[in-house]
Amino acid sequence: MIKPEIVSQLQKITGKEGVLTAKEDLNAYSYDGTTTWTHMPDVVVLPTTTEQISRVLKLANENKVPVTTRGAGTNVSGGSIPIKGGIVLCTVKMNKILDINKTNLTATVEPGVVLQNFNTALAKEGLFYPPDPQSFLGCTMGGTVAENAGGPYCVKYGVTKQYLLGLEVVLANGYVMKVGGVTVKNRTGYELVMLFTGSEGTLAVITKITVRLLPMPAASKTMMAVFDDMIAGGQAVSNIIGSGVVPAKSAFVDNFVIRRIEQMTPMGLPLDANALMLLMDDGNPAAVETDTQQIVDILKKSGAKEVKIAKDADEAAAYWKMRSAGFAAVFGAAHTVLAEDVAVPRDKLAEFIKKLGEISERTGFFIQYLGHAGDGNLHPSIFTDIRKEDEFARAQAAMGEIFRAALSLGGVLSGEHGIGLEKQRFLKEAMDPVALDLMKKIKGILDPNNILNPGKIWEEEGA
Amino acid sequence: MIKPEIVSQLQKITGKEGVLTAKEDLNAYSYDGTTTWTHMPDVVVLPTTTEQISRVLKLANENKVPVTTRGAGTNVSGGSIPIKGGIVLCTVKMNKILDINKTNLTATVEPGVVLQNFNTALAKEGLFYPPDPQSFLGCTMGGTVAENAGGPYCVKYGVTKQYLLGLEVVLANGYVMKVGGVTVKNRTGYELVMLFTGSEGTLAVITKITVRLLPMPAASKTMMAVFDDMIAGGQAVSNIIGSGVVPAKSAFVDNFVIRRIEQMTPMGLPLDANALMLLMDDGNPAAVETDTQQIVDILKKSGAKEVKIAKDADEAAAYWKMRSAGFAAVFGAAHTVLAEDVAVPRDKLAEFIKKLGEISERTGFFIQYLGHAGDGNLHPSIFTDIRKEDEFARAQAAMGEIFRAALSLGGVLSGEHGIGLEKQRFLKEAMDPVALDLMKKIKGILDPNNILNPGKIWEEEGA
Numbered sequence: 001m002i003k004p005e006i007v008s009q010l011q012k013i014t015g016k017e018g019v020l021t022a023k024e025d026l027n028a029y030s031y032d033g034t035t036t037w038t039h040m041p042d043v044v045v046l047p048t049t050t051e052q053i054s055r056v057l058k059l060a061n062e063n064k065v066p067v068t069t070r071g072a073g074t075n076v077s078g079g080s081i082p083i084k085g086g087i088v089l090c091t092v093k094m095n096k097i098l099d100i101n102k103t104n105l106t107a108t109v110e111p112g113v114v115l116q117n118f119n120t121a122l123a124k125e126g127l128f129y130p131p132d133p134q135s136f137l138g139c140t141m142g143g144t145v146a147e148n149a150g151g152p153y154c155v156k157y158g159v160t161k162q163y164l165l166g167l168e169v170v171l172a173n174g175y176v177m178k179v180g181g182v183t184v185k186n187r188t189g190y191e192l193v194m195l196f197t198g199s200e201g202t203l204a205v206i207t208k209i210t211v212r213l214l215p216m217p218a219a220s221k222t223m224m225a226v227f228d229d230m231i232a233g234g235q236a237v238s239n240i241i242g243s244g245v246v247p248a249k250s251a252f253v254d255n256f257v258i259r260r261i262e263q264m265t266p267m268g269l270p271l272d273a274n275a276l277m278l279l280m281d282d283g284n285p286a287a288v289e290t291d292t293q294q295i296v297d298i299l300k301k302s303g304a305k306e307v308k309i310a311k312d313a314d315e316a317a318a319y320w321k322m323r324s325a326g327f328a329a330v331f332g333a334a335h336t337v338l339a340e341d342v343a344v345p346r347d348k349l350a351e352f353i354k355k356l357g358e359i360s361e362r363t364g365f366f367i368q369y370l371g372h373a374g375d376g377n378l379h380p381s382i383f384t385d386i387r388k389e390d391e392f393a394r395a396q397a398a399m400g401e402i403f404r405a406a407l408s409l410g411g412v413l414s415g416e417h418g419i420g421l422e423k424q425r426f427l428k429e430a431m432d433p434v435a436l437d438l439m440k441k442i443k444g445i446l447d448p449n450n451i452l453n454p455g456k457i458w459e460e461e462g463a
Numbered sequence: 464m465i466k467p468e469i470v471s472q473l474q475k476i477t478g479k480e481g482v483l484t485a486k487e488d489l490n491a492y493s494y495d496g497t498t499t500w501t502h503m504p505d506v507v508v509l510p511t512t513t514e515q516i517s518r519v520l521k522l523a524n525e526n527k528v529p530v531t532t533r534g535a536g537t538n539v540s541g542g543s544i545p546i547k548g549g550i551v552l553c554t555v556k557m558n559k560i561l562d563i564n565k566t567n568l569t570a571t572v573e574p575g576v577v578l579q580n581f582n583t584a585l586a587k588e589g590l591f592y593p594p595d596p597q598s599f600l601g602c603t604m605g606g607t608v609a610e611n612a613g614g615p616y617c618v619k620y621g622v623t624k625q626y627l628l629g630l631e632v633v634l635a636n637g638y639v640m641k642v643g644g645v646t647v648k649n650r651t652g653y654e655l656v657m658l659f660t661g662s663e664g665t666l667a668v669i670t671k672i673t674v675r676l677l678p679m680p681a682a683s684k685t686m687m688a689v690f691d692d693m694i695a696g697g698q699a700v701s702n703i704i705g706s707g708v709v710p711a712k713s714a715f716v717d718n719f720v721i722r723r724i725e726q727m728t729p730m731g732l733p734l735d736a737n738a739l740m741l742l743m744d745d746g747n748p749a750a751v752e753t754d755t756q757q758i759v760d761i762l763k764k765s766g767a768k769e770v771k772i773a774k775d776a777d778e779a780a781a782y783w784k785m786r787s788a789g790f791a792a793v794f795g796a797a798h799t800v801l802a803e804d805v806a807v808p809r810d811k812l813a814e815f816i817k818k819l820g821e822i823s824e825r826t827g828f829f830i831q832y833l834g835h836a837g838d839g840n841l842h843p844s845i846f847t848d849i850r851k852e853d854e855f856a857r858a859q860a861a862m863g864e865i866f867r868a869a870l871s872l873g874g875v876l877s878g879e880h881g882i883g884l885e886k887q888r889f890l891k892e893a894m895d896p897v898a899l900d901l902m903k904k905i906k907g908i909l910d911p912n913n914i915l916n917p918g919k920i921w922e923e924e925g926a
Contacts, residue, residue: 101808103701103705104809104811105704105809106808147650150648158621158625171897177895177901182808183806183808183838183839183873183875185617185840186806186875187611187661187878188876188877188890188894189661189882189890189894189898189902190661190662191658191660192902194624194654194658195653195657195658197654197657198652198653198654214709215706238566241678242565242566244678246678283746283747283750284708284754285753286750286753287749290748343646343647343648345567345569345645345646346567346568347564375647375648376567376646376648410644412644412646412648414649414650414651415646415649417650419652427651430651432641434634434638434640435652435655436652438655439652439653439655445901445905
């Protein structure tokens with residue numbers, strides 16, 4: 001339990017309005033987008049400036065109080081859960097877009113800026129920032145950097161790290177450090193911006209983010225295709241990319257999701273379809289026309305039973321809303337949903353899907369999955385109930401088999417969600433032990449008292 | 464001077480044919496693409512396997528012998544010069560393309576593979592790897608990773624780091640470590656691949672490189688435009704990008720280069736042009752047609768006196784050859800050429816060019832420059848003679864003013880060449896001191912005896 005004098009010092013730093021201690025307030029900061037992990041913080045602090053964050057960290061560091069940084073808490077690996085109690089440092093009040101530079105094609109934002117608000121502001125200037133995690137309506141820019149977020153757009157445009165130019169971070173001792181800059185090319189020393197990217201709040205608190213932008217694509221078309229099975233659908237995406245067209249976005253959902261969506265919000269989806277794919281092409285209008293024709297042709301040749309082209313932006317938005325609804329459908333399907341995230345080499349996707357079937361048969365759990373197609377990133381889910389100890393343990397073991405199947409095919413534990421709490425027990429199987437040790441040593445340099453998001457990414461010794 | 468028993472142990476590791484000690488052989492490894500720095504190694508070792516490299520490093524580490532890793536030595540910041548003597552570890556014999564996976568759109572190569580050979584092999588499969596430093600005909604893949612190489616293609620496609628998925632590296636103690644993997648999305652812990660990218664051989668020896676690939680663009684067009692001055696040319700590129708078209712490549716040369724090229728290999732260039740821009744658009748054939756028209760329109764509206772579209776691939780190749788000849792023209796222009804590399808925010812390019820003019824007037828040195836346009840990356844050169852102590856010191860001071868001018872505009876010391884030896888005396892002005900210290904501490908973890916490319920990137924204490 002935190003000392004009362006720490007709380008009163010926090011109040012001096014941020015004002016009383018910036019510190020929460022009531023149980024019902026703390027509760028809101030005890031969980032993230034997973035449904036399996038929760039832990040109460042002792043106190044929540046909502047700073048409004050970098051200077052306040054610096055003072056909070058200095059205080060926490062001197063008193064060895066854990067600090068778990070959090071944006072909107074939409075992450076899905078347990079990363080923002082204050083598993084050791086202490087302080088939750090929530091950045092949502094630092095939500096200013098500091099600069100949008102149309103000529104330099106860059107922007108600088110505070111960490112609490114909501115991704116969707118950022119893109120709305122950019123759209124007014126004809127600009128575009130591609131990373132689009134499923135949580136884009138609520139997630140904060142700071143969270144997307146800390147988690148190196150992906151999303152459907154990443155097939156063509158790459159993940160968050162490919163857009164970061166500069167960061168201001170506050171170190172555990174309170175020092176405010178700048179790394180990188182505002183130029184798109186920068187070869188000044190080691191890639192320190194990348195060190196903090198995807199570090200899940202374990203190395204520093206991110207307080208300013210400079211990203212590169214793209215001009216908004218002039219045109220886009222969305223297509224929907226129905227397949228008899230996922231393997232055929234995945235192969236179709238490979239065929240499309242192999243033909244030289246990289247779709248801007250690509251996603252697929254399975255029969256379970258199709259039926260759930262139709263139950264929740266009827267959209268006229270084919271209830272007997274085993275796999276439904278969404279594809280978007282964007283760019284030059286002439287190119288989008290010819291690309292769309294090429295994609296449709298390849299979809300049909302690759303066995304699509306039905307292909308629809310969205311007739312306008314509204315219909316396209318409805319298709320993509322279905323994909324978002326897919327996630328809601330999965331999360332609402334059971335008391336506890338182990339919703340996971342693995343990636344395999346693109347040429348191993350069919351083999352991985354087969355292995356999922358085998359694991360399902362062997363363990364007796366239905367394995368639902370949706371994914372991105374085109375980048376080998378798949379989200380398998382197992383429905384269970386954390387209150388049924390035995391079943392939950394078997395569900396976790398089944399998920400372990402899924403992770404190991406991905407690793408055995410040259411895949412990775414996480415494509416876009418990060419390790420957090422969710423997957424740390426598998427990390428030793430997924431990484432070179434010396435590389436794992438290197439991460440710990442880097443953490444040791446930056447955070448010698450282990451106050452920043454302790455207990456995350458790797459298992460603690462003796463745990 | 465290295466002990467004879469070290470040399471004989473190296474011979475045991477690689478065979479006698481893998482170890483060079485004759486002065487005339489060592490001389491070839493004493494310089495890089497700069498014309499200012501040289502230092503003789505004590506011995507050159509040319510390993511053929513990762514295991515040999517592991518044994519070489521173990522030996523060097525135990526005996527605290529400096530090891531400077533080098534590919535083709537085409538780098539232009541002094542990075543591969545064995546400034547402390549010791550061992551040059553040259554990777555050119557490890558030149559196998561280990562895997563090209565068309566479905567996964569990835570390839571794995573040894574570090575000694577020449578970039579041009581890699582792209583030739585990829586082209587046969589309809590694949591494409593964009594990073595294209597000027598040295599592409601000779602530079603090795605290992606070198607491009609160690610220097611995080613850029614090039615004209617990076618305007619649209621980004622630099623080397625944006626294509627790296629996995630590395631095998633040998634640590635100073637000989638341990639062979641794997642980081643990253645073969646999937647395009649990977650959120651397993653910190654971005655350790657990026658730690659080694661651009662680390663200029665100071666953290667480990669890179670022995671395997673896995674990169675993501677793109678399908679070869681179906682079409683491309685190259686344009687040449689003549690402007691009255693660089694500022695107008697730079698503004699034209701900004702206008703093009705602002706209109707939503709990001710050219711695949713962009714480069715410009717000044718009147719000095721135009722005249723030198725015409726002297727060396729007459730191409731019919733306009734001798735009175737003050738700025739000559741090259742632009743390439745690529746992608747979907749229909750898009751390239753409409754983009755080209757749009758680019759030509761904007762070039763003319765932005766004040767181009769003349770715009771030519773290359774009529775076929777041969778003419779396009781001739782245009783780009785001119786750009787390569789531009790570098791040769793610059794390097795051959797004086798006994799010593801301080802050929803530099805800075806980047807400024809795109810919207811500060813005009814201001815920077817004005818500052819170059821002021822520095823030239825104030826110092827009396829003619830400042831030649833060519834650049835990439837579109838990414839703010841500029842290569843200014845000063846012609847001097849290292850044998851004339853006084854003049855050379857003044858030339859270096861003038862270059863220092865150029866660096867400071869770039870920094871004052873929010874630019875960076877290096878856009879693509881790295882720091883090496885060339886710019887380390889300015890590093891303290893260009894980086895947060897704590898970030899600089901962080902780099903040293905990371906180096907300390909990985910290379911506690913400071914054997915890997917010692918004396919590079921930052922100045923040594925007391926130096």
